[in-house]
């Protein structure tokens with residue numbers, strides 16, 4: 001008798017990528033933007049994908065950079081805003097890569113722009129020839145402190161955030177804080193929400209910086225340009241601590257096989273609410289509200305003191321964000337949002353709650369009445385009346 005066979009294949013891959021801070025990135029004397037990561041070598045034409053805002057603000061500088069360095073490139077400008085994070089735009093990128101004959105390794109495209117462009121190009125690069133390297137140059141605060149470290153890309157699909165996507169980090173991400181100097185304040189505030197999230201779950205020192213310098217970080221767009229900030233450098237500290245904190249958390253769980261992720265703080269109820277409110281709420285704006293809502297849940301369980309809750313709400317406001325929104329007062333929406341998130345967490349709640357600022361626990365027994373009580377406290381925070 002012939003037995004059925006079984007062939008097992010096991011392979012592993014080391015994942016290595018870097019986030020590099022630089023200054024004056026678009027100065028032709030700075031080789032960083034053009035250089036190929038790792039041991040790669042190549043001479044063919046490369047595709048440069050520009051965020052529409054970056055096209056307007058720095059398009060000429062980027063073109064000058066590559067022409068002075070004698071590097072053959074072509075350009076593609078993509079629209080931004082989450083409504084444009086679509087499969088169609090991914091295919092626009094792959095189509096240009098194809099037309100250009102982009103090779104497997106030696107002509108990595110460069111994405112210069114916010115998180116939407118990064119996620120779109122990242123997904124295109126991960127699909128084209130089953131995956132080619134690319135270079136990420138994030139130009140928004142959210143892109144620089146959050147997306148920069150991430151291995152993920154993706155697009156919105158059928159009304160769901162990031163429903164299609166892959167885990168494929170680019171070998172190199174370049175950060176130049178000067179890009180933020182042209183960012184609208186609202187976008188700076190939204191980006192700071194991710195720094196606040198990290199501060200709350202693991203970095204009381206970062207929280208102290210945000211608490212003290214929140215308003216000037218926004219006004220100065222993290223450039224440390226006033227006499228006080230040029231000494232204390234809260235912009236630089238915020239950037240460095242946020243990237244380091246994120247890198248530390250992601251490295252130990254890059255593929256998210258462990259669903260207990262403290263970096264998901266602020267991301268339990270907000271994903272559905274953000275999509276429901278689109279385009280009213282930016283990502284960070286919804287995240288900050290979720291941070292407050294979750295802090296209220298912790299306060300109800302007497303894990304977080306009233307004083308610390310108030311400090312959190314005040315800091316949310318200091319960085320220019322609202323602590324609440326009508327959708328965060330709607331018990332039905334909140335319940336639905338939790339159910340949606342649980343589907344992403346293997347049907348478990350796995351909610352991160354603050355056990356004081358900088359410490360966390362995970363809970364799986366949140367009740368309807370706790371949601372309801374927190375929702376009514378969120379009602380009192382609309383219009384910023386602090387309870």
Ligand SMILES: NC(=O)c1ccc[n+]([C@@H]2O[C@H](COP(=O)([O-])OP(=O)(O)OC[C@H]3O[C@@H](n4cnc5c(N)ncnc54)[C@H](O)[C@@H]3O)[C@@H](O)[C@H]2O)c1
Pocket residue numbers: 051052053054057080081082085113114115116117119139140141142143146147148150151152153154162179180181182183184187190283
């Ligand atoms: N892959 C990840 O891990 C990850 C992490 C965080 C966020 N994201 C995704 O990123 C997206 C949000 O990113 P975002 O907040 O950067 O939004 P965005 O890409 O839409 O950029 C925000 C706005 O700023 C403009 N802009 C970009 N750089 C600028 C500059 N230097 N000066 C002036 N304007 C500039 C853009 O054109 C856009 O209008 C979401 O889709 C989110 O899911 C992904």
Ligand SMILES: [Zn+2]
Pocket residue numbers: 146194267283287
């Ligand atoms: Zn986020």
